[in-house]
Amino acid sequence: xxxxxxxxxxxxxxxxxxxxxxxxxxxxxxxxxxxxxxxxxxxxxxxxxxxxxxxxxxxxxxxxxxxxxxxxxxxxxxxxxxxxxxxxxxxxxxxxxxxxxxxxxxxxxxxxxxxxxxxxxxxxxxxxxxxxxxxxxxxxxxxxxxxxxxxxxxxxxxxxxxxxxxxxxxxxxxxxxxxxxxxxxxxxxxxxxxxxxxxxxxxxxxxxxxxxxxxxxxxxxxxxxxxxxxxxxxxxxxxxxxxxxxxxxxxxxxxxxxxxxxxxxxxxxxxxxxxxxxxxxxxxxxxxxxxxxxxxxxxxxxxxxxxxxxxxxxxxxxxxxxxxxxxxxxxxxxxxxxxxxxxxxxxxxxxxxxxxxxxxxxxxxxxxxxxxxxxxxxxxxxxxxxxxxxxxxxxxxxxxxxxxxxxxxxxxxxxxxxxxxxxxxxxxxxxxxxxxxxxx
Numbered sequence: 001x002x003x004x005x006x007x008x009x010x011x012x013x014x015x016x017x018x019x020x021x022x023x024x025x026x027x028x029x030x031x032x033x034x035x036x037x038x039x040x041x042x043x044x045x046x047x048x049x050x051x052x053x054x055x056x057x058x059x060x061x062x063x064x065x066x067x068x069x070x071x072x073x074x075x076x077x078x079x080x081x082x083x084x085x086x087x088x089x090x091x092x093x094x095x096x097x098x099x100x101x102x103x104x105x106x107x108x109x110x111x112x113x114x115x116x117x118x119x120x121x122x123x124x125x126x127x128x129x130x131x132x133x134x135x136x137x138x139x140x141x142x143x144x145x146x147x148x149x150x151x152x153x154x155x156x157x158x159x160x161x162x163x164x165x166x167x168x169x170x171x172x173x174x175x176x177x178x179x180x181x182x183x184x185x186x187x188x189x190x191x192x193x194x195x196x197x198x199x200x201x202x203x204x205x206x207x208x209x210x211x212x213x214x215x216x217x218x219x220x221x222x223x224x225x226x227x228x229x230x231x232x233x234x235x236x237x238x239x240x241x242x243x244x245x246x247x248x249x250x251x252x253x254x255x256x257x258x259x260x261x262x263x264x265x266x267x268x269x270x271x272x273x274x275x276x277x278x279x280x281x282x283x284x285x286x287x288x289x290x291x292x293x294x295x296x297x298x299x300x301x302x303x304x305x306x307x308x309x310x311x312x313x314x315x316x317x318x319x320x321x322x323x324x325x326x327x328x329x330x331x332x333x334x335x336x337x338x339x340x341x342x343x344x345x346x347x348x349x350x351x352x353x354x355x356x357x358x359x360x361x362x363x364x365x366x367x368x369x370x371x372x373x374x375x376x377x378x379x380x381x382x383x384x385x386x387x388x389x390x391x392x393x394x395x396x397x398x399x400x401x402x403x404x405x406x407x408x409x410x411x412x413x414x415x416x417x418x419x420x421x422x423x424x425x426x427x428x429x430x431x432x433x434x435x436x437x438x439x440x
Contacts, residue, residue: 020280022343027279028060030207031169035197037068037245040212040269041108049212050115052275053174057130062169064200066177067112068193069104076100089244090143093153093190101190105178109134112176132174137161138196140181140189155181155189157199165204198252202259209256210278211249212269218246218287227288227295230254253289264289282342297382300336300348305329307345308336315365320401322431324363336363337382339375346370349379351386354420358394359387364402380409384440393440396423398433411436 034053040046057063073091077084077100084097093101113132140155158181168175177200179193194211201209218225220236228236233254237247246266253264267274267286277285300308308329315321329336332350339347347366353359361383366375387395396419397406403413414437416427427433 023280024059029062031062031064031204032056032208032210033064033066033197033201033204033206034210034212035066035193036212036269037193038071038108039214041067041111042071043270045270045272047115048272049269049275054116054130055276057174064165064175064177064204065112066193066197066200067108068179069108072104072108073101076104087149087151090151090192091154091190092149092151095153098153098188098190102180102188105180109176109178116174130174131172132176133168134176134178135164136182137165137175137177138181138191140183140191142189153190155191157181157191157195160200160203162203194248194252198256201256201261206261207263209253209261209264211252211264211266212275213245213249213266214268214270215243215246216266216268216286218250218266225287226284227290229290230257233289257289257291262290282344295339295341295346297337297339297378300333300338302330302333304336304338304345305333308338308348311345311348311365311367312363321363321365337379339379347375347379349383351383354396354423357392358396358420359392360423361395361397376405377409388440395438395440397436399436400431400433403434403436406436411438
């Protein structure tokens with residue numbers, strides 16, 4: 001084969017694959033609980049989702065798949081002529097409906113197991129050997145009478161057989177949980193699959209709980225909310241009229257975070273590749289709910305020097321910032337604050353004390369791909385709080401190209417003579433920077 005005839009690898013694919021390596025290493029050996037409804041099983045993208053589950057499994061991620069079956073149950077009940085209404089989006093399950101429900105749930109389980117067993121050549125599943133297991137892992141109790149309504153054979157999760165699930169995960173099995181639970185008396189109850197997923201994730205101490213919904217774009221006035229914390233979720237639910245699916249996903253995510261699940265993701269099953277994009281790229285494709293902010297501003301430490309160099313070098317080469325050597329950054333690291341997101345330094349700023357009453361703000365920088373937002377202003381506010389805590393009343397900044405931005409942040413241009421004397425002596429360095437001051 002000649003060189004010209006060889007297939008070319010797309011540069012964007014190479015870039016993505018290289019940048020996914022930290023996430024592959026981070027996720028290996030972790031436990032993910034992934035929930036999807038019966039609507040996802042009926043969607044044309046479900047075959048691709050199965051391939052993505054297999055890929056996650058091949059990367060050493062321990063998977064618990066929780067499926068719902070509402071549309072399949074509705075179809076079976078309609079064909080059988082059985083009425084099983086919903087009350088506050090919870091099914092009232094007469095005993096006569098159970099055979100139809102069991103048939104729907106069992107058929108989905110068998111479908112998932114069959115698709116995970118595929119190993120056809122020229123398919124993404126080729127060469128994979130996946131053992132999927134299901135069983136009586138969920139113990140249930142009656143949902144009971146709520147608002148005067150007897151929900152009959154509808155139940156709620158009582159407990160999860162953690163040891164049995166962990167043992168299967170230890171042996172590289174994918175565990176499948178349906179929307180059914182079993183009582184100590186041998187009865188079978190119809191459960192909410194979201195409740196099963198939440199209970200399993202909390203009981204297992206899962207690293208991630210992932211909800212796959214049809215329309216998983218959670219927006220605030222047209223802006224996709226990439227990350228939230230439980231308090232923000234609670235406020236969002238109070239202020240918005242959401243569809244039942246997203247409403248319940250968010251509620252479960254808030255509860256999960258407060259009960260020890262590190263991160264919950266809400267993603268669309270209808271978007272091809274959304275699951276992989278969410279797990280293996282920095283910005284993801286859906287909404288992340290975490291107990292701690294996904295993106296944090298903090299004081300820098302010596303381990304951040306490499307990230308600072310990568311952030312600052314392009315700006316130094318353009319003459320926007322004064323060049324700083326690695327040695328200088330290491331010596332002055334205590335003056336720096338950074339915005340970190342999943343191990344990447346997105347922004348930085350430094351605060352240099354000048355005298356007993358003032359300090360200089362320097363080296364304010366935000367990664368080019370993350371300048372749409374308030375990160376620069378947030379960094380500045382963080383420095384201002386530091387200055388106040390040290391009893392300082394004035395902030396100075398010297399800039400050649402970002403004068404308007406600092407004016408917008410409350411700074412006013414002053415003559416260089418307003419600088420403390422020690423700083424004035426270093427001012428005349430040929431850059432002819434403008435001097436701005438802000439009184440705290």
